Amino acid sequence: MHDAALRIDGQPLSIADVASVARDARPVAFGDNARVRVDAARAVIDRRSGGGEALYGINTGFGSLSRVRIPADQVREVQRNLIRSHAAGVGDALPTEVVRGMMTLSAASLARGRSGVRPAVIESIVAMLNQGVTPIVPSRGSVGASGDLAPLAHMALALLGEGFSSFRERMGPTAYWMKARDLLPLVLEAKEGLALINGTHFMCAAGSLLLADIERTQEAALAAAAMAIDACRATDAFLDSRLHDARCQPGQRDVAARVKTMLVGSEILPSHRDNDPRVQDPYCLRALPQVLGAAFDAILYARGAIERELGAVTDNPLVFVTNDGGDIISGGNFHGMPLAIPFDTVAVAICHIAGISERRVNWLLTASDSENPVNAYLSPKPGLHSGLMIAQYSAAACVNEMMTLATPASVGNIPTSAGIEDYNSMGATAVLKAMRSLRLLQSVIAIELLVMTEAMEYQRPLKSGAAVERAIATVRTVVPKLEADRPPSIDIAAIEGLIRTGRFGAHPSSST
Secondary structure, eight states: OOSSOEEESSOOOOHHHHHHHHHHOOOEEEOHHHHHHHHHHHHHHHHHHTSSOOOTTTSBOOGGGTTSBOOGGGHHHHHHHHHHHHOOOEEEEOOHHHHHHHHHHHHHHHTTSOSOOOHHHHHHHHHHHHHTEEEOOEEEOOOSSSSSHHHHHHHHHHHTTOSEEEETTEEEEHHHHHHHTTOOOOOOOTTHHHHHHSSOHHHHHHHHHHHHHHHHHHHHHHHHHHHHHHHTTOOSGGGOHHHHHTTTOHHHHHHHHHHHHHTTTOSHHHHTSTTOOOOOOOHHHHTHHHHHHHHHHHHHHHHHHHHHHTTOOOOSSEEEEETTEEEEEOOOTTOOHHHHHHHHHHHHHHHHHHHHHHHHHHHHHTTOOTTSOOOGGGOSSBTTBOTTHHHHHHHHHHHHHHHHHTSOSTTOOOOBGGGTBOOOOOHHHHHHHHHHHHHHHHHHHHHHHHHHHHHHGGGTTSOOOHHHHHHHHHHHTTOOOOSSOOOHHHHHHHHHHHHHTTTTOOOTTOOO
16 A cells, blocks of 8 residues: 555656556645646637637537537537547446546546646545545446547546446446535536547556566566476576677567576585487477566567656647637647557567467477486376376467467558548557466466476475475465376466466565
């Protein structure tokens, strides 16, 4: 829990900021400096909207209906209608943490004073966050351009006191929860409905939480890979820093160095160093720095895109206060392509982390290496017991599904709004796919940790490096040694829980 409120004052947020509000119910406060900027931008809207000129989203319709002028006495009505009509999402509801992340990013973006809303809009979002009332938002409906329209419309609908929301995991009409928590429905003025739904806040919030979780999974993947080297009685020669310096790839160098450090003090490595007839290990071991390093570099690219977006304004049109009044400029900052491509890349990257992990599991379980004294499938008594045979099947199934999820969403454009919105990013789909793929990756890494921890029993009394032994001890807190066949599913799920709670270490570059 966080005692200090996150002050929304126009500054860029961090991934840790988003996670603290979304997951830990950190309170949020609307800063005074931001309030001044928001008031100034709103004054531009009020001044310009009475001048007779057509201003998109202020006194016009929306999308392909933008040529329709809206009379001044219908401005409130058209903004309310916008929210109602765009709340067309379908599918399962988003997790509460993702919706809270959306709300946090929406408030932060509006507080930067470029959207032309009144402070009351931001105050309404902040109040709902702090009171723990969370809109129910269907997960599908955004095409990742013109903003995450459908998801954000469902969020905005709750601000109006409409739709459904949850409080302490109980769902009900938003109006009921608002009354119970002394919250007042928001009445929208010109531009405000559009400002609430024109933004990348869904894909950015989901992406932020995804990246926080990926870091924990990367740590577990490194622990599993290091453990596999000794569990398979492989060499550590391929971790020599000179080899990786010659390649010039930063991720590769980092992975090799970190895995080598985890093996420091291993008694297993020197035990088979002399007179070992094997010349080289399979790629799943020997090339793990190259494969994991490339994947980690790709994830770092996505992290940079998210960190920049966390300081962005993705509304349209934007308001720029000037000495002689102000400008209102229409553009395409709502377009999700700067996030869509990175998260398509993430799905590819984590597919490779899982793929090479499954290959190490297969290599070990087949017991095809005569230099490694393990039973086939790590069975206590092969034939009578099948051991962990089917754990590899489950890993293979997960990897196959991840392969399908790695197909890019961003390359499949489908136009909307009568063709005026003719090139969409599908960034929301890219992030949703990556979220699903990450859960599968966690299952694969849990399977590898299960298998390699059991295989280390065959290396005893020799010990691995101190970091590897800590990882083994962590697994053993939830999974006992395999003495006879039992359902591996329970053990895998327990290790997944360790991965998701970060029990295998913290990445040095962690923002969480």
